[in-house]
Amino acid sequence: MTELPLAGLRVIDLTRALAGPYCTMLFADLGADVIKVEPIDGDMSRTQGPFRQDDRDRLFGGYFGSINRNKRSIAVDLSQPGGAEVIRRLVRDADAVIENFRPGVMDRFGLGYERLREENPRLVYGAIRGFGDPRTGESPYVARPAFDVVAQAMGGMMAITGRPDGDPVKIGPGIGDLYPAVLTAFGVMGAIWDAQRTGHGRFVDVAMYDAIISLCERIIHQHSYTGAVPGREGNDHPLLAPFGVFQANDGWIAVAAPLDKQWARMCEVMEIPNLSHDPRFATNAARVDNRDQVREVIEQWTSTRSRAEVTDALADTVPVGPVNTADELFADPHLKVRRMLVEVEQPGSASPVILAGQPVKFADTPSSPFRRAPLLGEHTDQICREIGLTATDITRLRAAQTVV
Numbered sequence: 065m066t067e068l069p070l071a072g073l074r075v076i077d078l079t080r081a082l083a084g085p086y087c088t089m090l091f092a093d094l095g096a097d098v099i100k101v102e103p104i105d106g107d108m109s110r111t112q113g114p115f116r117q118d119d120r121d122r123l124f125g126g127y128f129g130s131i132n133r134n135k136r137s138i139a140v141d142l143s144q145p146g147g148a149e150v151i152r153r154l155v156r157d158a159d160a161v162i163e164n165f166r167p168g169v170m171d172r173f174g175l176g177y178e179r180l181r182e183e184n185p186r187l188v189y190g191a192i193r194g195f196g197d198p199r200t201g202e203s204p205y206v207a208r209p210a211f212d213v214v215a216q217a218m219g220g221m222m223a224i225t226g227r228p229d230g231d232p233v234k235i236g237p238g239i240g241d242l243y244p245a246v247l248t249a250f251g252v253m254g255a256i257w258d259a260q261r262t263g264h265g266r267f268v269d270v271a272m273y274d275a276i277i278s279l280c281e282r283i284i285h286q287h288s289y290t291g292a293v294p295g296r297e298g299n300d301h302p303l304l305a306p307f308g309v310f311q312a313n314d315g316w317i318a319v320a321a322p323l324d325k326q327w328a329r330m331c332e333v334m335e336i337p338n339l340s341h342d343p344r345f346a347t348n349a350a351r352v353d354n355r356d357q358v359r360e361v362i363e364q365w366t367s368t369r370s371r372a373e374v375t376d377a378l379a380d381t382v383p384v385g386p387v388n389t390a391d392e393l394f395a396d397p398h399l400k401v402r403r404m405l406v407e408v409e410q411p412g413s414a415s416p417v418i419l420a421g422q423p424v425k426f427a428d429t430p431s432s433p434f435r436r437a438p439l440l441g442e443h444t445d446q447i448c449r450e451i452g453l454t455a456t457d458i459t460r461l462r463a464a465q466t467v468v
Contacts, residue, residue: 066429068095073256075099076154076161077135078175080107082212082238083192083272084164085131087245087252091160092134093422093434099154099447100135103142104468106440107132121412129437130419133408137438138447139468142173146466151175153451156183159259160252162190167197167206177267187265188255190248196271203271210272215240219276220283226296233296244275305351306330306358309387312371316387319362319378322348329381334365394418409436441468 073096077088085100085107092098100107113125124132141147152175155161161180163170170176177189177199194210195203216222216234226233248270255266277284283294286302294302301307304322321330324347328340339345339361344354351358366374371386378384388396399405404421419434444467448458461467 066426068429068432069426071095073097073160074158076151076158077101078151078161078163078165078170079192080164081109081241082131083241083245083248084162085109085128086242087190087192087248088135088162089131089133090246090249094424095432096159098135099158099443100132100137100438101142101151101154102137102139102440104139104465106139110440116410116413116415116417118414119410119412123411123439124437126417129408129410129417132437133419133434135438136443136447137441138444139441141466142175144464144466146461146464148174150448150451150453150461150467152180152183153453154447155180155187156451158184158187159256160188160190162192162248162252164192166209167193181265185265186259186263188252188259188268189265190252190255190268190270192244192248192270192272194272196274197267197269199267200269203273205273210240212238212240212272215244215272215276218273220280221276224280224283224294224296227298228296230296239279240272240276243279244270244272247275247278300355303352304348305355306362308359310359310363310366312366312369312374312386314370317366317371317374318383318385318387319366319374320383321378322351324348326382327351330362330378333377334361336361403431406431406434408434411436411439444468 070091073091075088075091075096075098077084077098077100079085079088080102088098088100107128109128110124111122112127114127115122115125138150140150142151171179180189181187191197194208194214195205198206213234216239217232219240221239222232222234225235248268251268251270255268259265286292286294299308301322304320306327307320307322309316309318319330321327324340327345327348328337331337331340343350345351345358369377375384375386386392393399394405402421402425404423405418406421407416408419410417422431425431445458448461448467453461458467
């Protein structure tokens with residue numbers, strides 16, 4: 065079996081919460097040795113649930129476990145000189161370090177980019193911040209903290225999400241964290257490739273605000289081209305029809321048939337073939353102008369059928385699929401075949417838990433079983449020995465509570 069593509073790569077993970085750990089999880093899932101450096105009392109998300117009912121130990125819950133799998137853990141007090149020295153030793157043989165503190169925090173610990181590249185000139189340093197780092201452009205908001213909801217709000221996403229007559233709506237998953245995490249992984253890998261050719265690392269900076277602007281690119285070009293200020297449109301698309309979510313007799317189903325041939329096929333299935341030639345509906349532009357009538361026609365048909373019946377009737381030529389709930393995902397055969405529901409050990413519980421799998425697949429490399437998230441400091445001794453510390457050194461650091 066071919067090794068995972070990032071086998072042999074080492075990433076020092078100085079992140080916490082969601083954005084940073086998700087970024088480093090992507091490296092770990094693809095085979096990199098990710099060393100998670102936690103504070104002495106652990107990543108803040110360790111104590112956040114959900115927890116299994118039989119888990120009395122509560123060493124970590126689903127939040128932490130889902131995004132810190134496949135990593136090793138060392139617990140270090142960065143505020144102590146000995147702790148900072150442990151990190152400097154770690155980066156000497158690392159390909160990248162990734163952190164998501166506010167600007168200046170790592171510099172105060174003596175662990176900023178300029179100091180760490182003295183230890184390893186080819187080191188790639190990835191930073192995820194709310195509003196970026198002064199090294200790449202100093203935002204007037206640079207000192208502000210940020211969470212997902214702030215990035216979604218400021219980046220324009222909430223202004224175009226929700227019903228036209230309703231409040232702005234946050235997208236359910238923490239996309240203000242997750243998308244910056246993916247972009248950071250992309251940028252860091254690009255810089256690692258460059259470092260392997262040149263021997264010189266780079267500072268890679270992704271602002272959460274910037275990432276959501278990139279994700280909402282449509283509203284930028286729409287405003288530039290037309291002066292329009294796009295607003296909330298529910299589940300409709302401003303340029304395509306039909307394209308949205310429709311009521312079936314057992315729930316909701318997504319249907320997208322903006323191409324004229326798709327619409328013609330849909331009219332055949334609904335047994336109103338002449339409708340595809342009606343001037344009000346013959347072209348996508350016409351259907352956009354008459355989207356309310358299009359919705360009425362479609363829902364007259366879908367509302368008398370189950371989601372499965374609608375899917376079976378359309379799926380050969382028209383993009384269609386049910387609005388699934390979590391329990392329905394667990395029953396979907398696609399997710400089983402694609403290994404998108406992965407069983408992982410849960411310390412403290414008698415049975416394993418299920419995590420979302422890794423969507424990046426490789427034809428010549430079957431998916432490896434996930435390793436559970438590490439216990440706090442589970443690999444401290446092992447990692448300390450790897451960086452040349454003796455048993456006496458480790459005992460001294462433990463006695464001073466520099467490492468755990």
